[in-house]
Amino acid sequence: MSTVCAIATPHGISALAIIRVTGPDTKEILKKIFFKNPSEISPKRIYRSFLYHPETKEILDEVTFVFYREPESYTGEDMLEIISHGGYIVPRLIEEAIIKAGADPALPGEFTKRRFLNGKIDLLQAESINEISRATTKSAVSITLSKLKRDVSKRFGVIQDEIIDLVKDFEAIIDFPEEDIPPLDDREIMKKYNSIIKKLENFIEEGEKGRKFLKGPKIAICGKTNVGKSTLFNALLERERAIVSEIPGTTRDYISEEVFIKEVLTKVFDTAGIRKTKGKVEKIGIKKTEQIIEQSDIIVYMLDASSKNEKLDGFIKNLKEKEKEIIVVFNKIDRGIKIDRKKLKRDLKDISFIFVSAKERKNIDKLRNLIEQKTMKIFGEPHFSLSERESRICVKVLTLIRESFTSFSKKLSEEIVVLPLKESLSLMNDLIGIDVEDKILEKIFENFCVGK
Ligand SMILES: Nc1nc2c(ncn2[C@@H]2O[C@H](COP(=O)(O)OP(=O)(O)O)[C@@H](O)[C@H]2O)c(=O)[nH]1
Ligand SMILES: [Mg+2]
Numbered sequence: 528m529s530t531v532c533a534i535a536t537p538h539g540i541s542a543l544a545i546i547r548v549t550g551p552d553t554k555e556i557l558k559k560i561f562f563k564n565p566s567e568i569s570p571k572r573i574y575r576s577f578l579y580h581p582e583t584k585e586i587l588d589e590v591t592f593v594f595y596r597e598p599e600s601y602t603g604e605d606m607l608e609i610i611s612h613g614g615y616i617v618p619r620l621i622e623e624a625i626i627k628a629g630a631d632p633a634l635p636g637e638f639t640k641r642r643f644l645n646g647k648i649d650l651l652q653a654e655s656i657n658e659i660s661r662a663t664t665k666s667a668v669s670i671t672l673s674k675l676k677r678d679v680s681k682r683f684g685v686i687q688d689e690i691i692d693l694v695k696d697f698e699a700i701i702d703f704p705e706e707d708i709p710p711l712d713d714r715e716i717m718k719k720y721n722s723i724i725k726k727l728e729n730f731i732e733e734g735e736k737g738r739k740f741l742k743g744p745k746i747a748i749c750g751k752t753n754v755g756k757s758t759l760f761n762a763l764l765e766r767e768r769a770i771v772s773e774i775p776g777t778t779r780d781y782i783s784e785e786v787f788i789k790e791v792l793t794k795v796f797d798t799a800g801i802r803k804t805k806g807k808v809e810k811i812g813i814k815k816t817e818q819i820i821e822q823s824d825i826i827v828y829m830l831d832a833s834s835k836n837e838k839l840d841g842f843i844k845n846l847k848e849k850e851k852e853i854i855v856v857f858n859k860i861d862r863g864i865k866i867d868r869k870k871l872k873r874d875l876k877d878i879s880f881i882f883v884s885a886k887e888r889k890n891i892d893k894l895r896n897l898i899e900q901k902t903m904k905i906f907g908e909p910h911f912s913l914s915e916r917e918s919r920i921c922v923k924v925l926t927l928i929r930e931s932f933t934s935f936s937k938k939l940s941e942e943i944v945v946l947p948l949k950e951s952l953s954l955m956n957d958l959i960g961i962d963v964e965d966k967i968l969e970k971i972f973e974n975f976c977v978g979k
Pocket of ligand 1: 751752753754755756757758759770771772773774800858859860861862883884885886887
């Protein structure tokens with residue numbers, strides 16, 4: 528194993544920076560950059576010292592550092608954590624000095640990868656460490672922490688144990704066919720299958736909701752030209768991002784921004800207005816709008832409340848069929864409400880709607896509340912999230928369990944019934960990281976930050 532180093536804090540002006548070193552040559556490096564005898568350094572104690580370039584002997588900074596002796600460190604190896612002054616230059620100079628002293632630059636996630644390889648955490652926990660750094664809201668952090676705390680590994684472990692139990696039942700028959708063991712109780716076995724399948728289904732459903740929640744909902748603002756979509760977009764952003772104009776067809780392309788709506792980080796799209804047009808560019812814009820609607824979770828459909836002739840059209844019906852969450856926004860109430868409210872309410876039935884003035888920022892906060900409610904409806908309150916990789920494995924496991932169950936129901940031989948169960952167990956090992964291939968590990972850790 529090589530010895531590697533990395534700056535663990537963001538590049539830029541800051542009060543302090545952290546530079547980490549891990550691997551068997553850590554002590555050697557410590558000696559070369561601090562001019563101290565490693566045998567006189569106690570682990571887990573904070574030292575204050577000048578830090579020197581190992582060749583030029585020039586002082587690079589005055590720092591504090593902690594040495595950790597293996598296995599009692601983050602990675603499980605000898606480790607050094609240096610707290611230096613921040614900024615663009617000092618951390619880089621220190622990193623260069625450490626490399627000169629014998630370390631290699633660390634790959635993204637290399638510290639956590641070593642932590643995993645040294646058996647300090649399972650792969651689910653390792654993935655959660657990356658998710659924590661990337662969480663954008665408080666609830667996102669709590670979702671990702673549940674994986675780090677091993678809550679998810681334990682819940683998964685229960686399912687795994689139940690499968691092992693089932694395998695044992697079948698193997699008893701396979702291994703001792705001549706012995707006088709009682710035949711399997713079909714109803715008991717059925718129960719076991721049901722329990723596993725139910726638990727797995729819930730596990731996958733919640734984990735996928737969690738993943739979507741972490742990504743945040745996509746919200747498309749759409750409607751006819753000139754109803755005030757771009758004005759509402761700006762109102763939600765609280766700045767003038769989109770061009771607002773009385774000339775219809777101004778927004779021909781879509782624009783999107785990440786916006787906090789209450790506690791939720793969302794991605795809001797301002798789209799090209801929908802109307803019949805001969806303009807080639809505008810037509811492309813409208814086509815794009817349709818694509819955005821397709822991938823959005825919440826559709827904010829705008830109408831002009833100050834126009835007498837405004838009415839709902841087939842558009843909404845279409846959306847409902849696509850099972851999108853819809854909010855109808857009646858805009859321009861500052862000009863007076865002239866639409867036929869009674870008729871509209873009848874047409875809207877169970878669709879949420881709200882009256883606002885985007886221009887005068889009236890009821891925008893109420894709209895935010897409504898969006899938040901819709902988000903909760905879509906995602907529920909997931910306790911954890913599964914990455915795409917994790918989710919894929921779980922779905923495969925579920926398929927295998929169902930396959931085994933079908934064979935069992937058809938009264939096929941125990942050898943055939945047990946096969947998919949065993950396969951599912953080895954797949955489950957991939958999830959927590961027992962005997963996983965290097966290629967898979969590389970893929971997982973390449974998305975990490977350097978120094979993590
Ligand atoms: N009176 C009033 N005018 C608005 C309101 N929202 C937008 N407008 C105006 O309607 C016109 C079209 O607005 P814009 O946001 O560009 O509409 P878009 O085509 O749907 O994006 C502009 O002149 C806006 O100033 C509103 O709440 N009240
Ligand atoms: Mg616009």
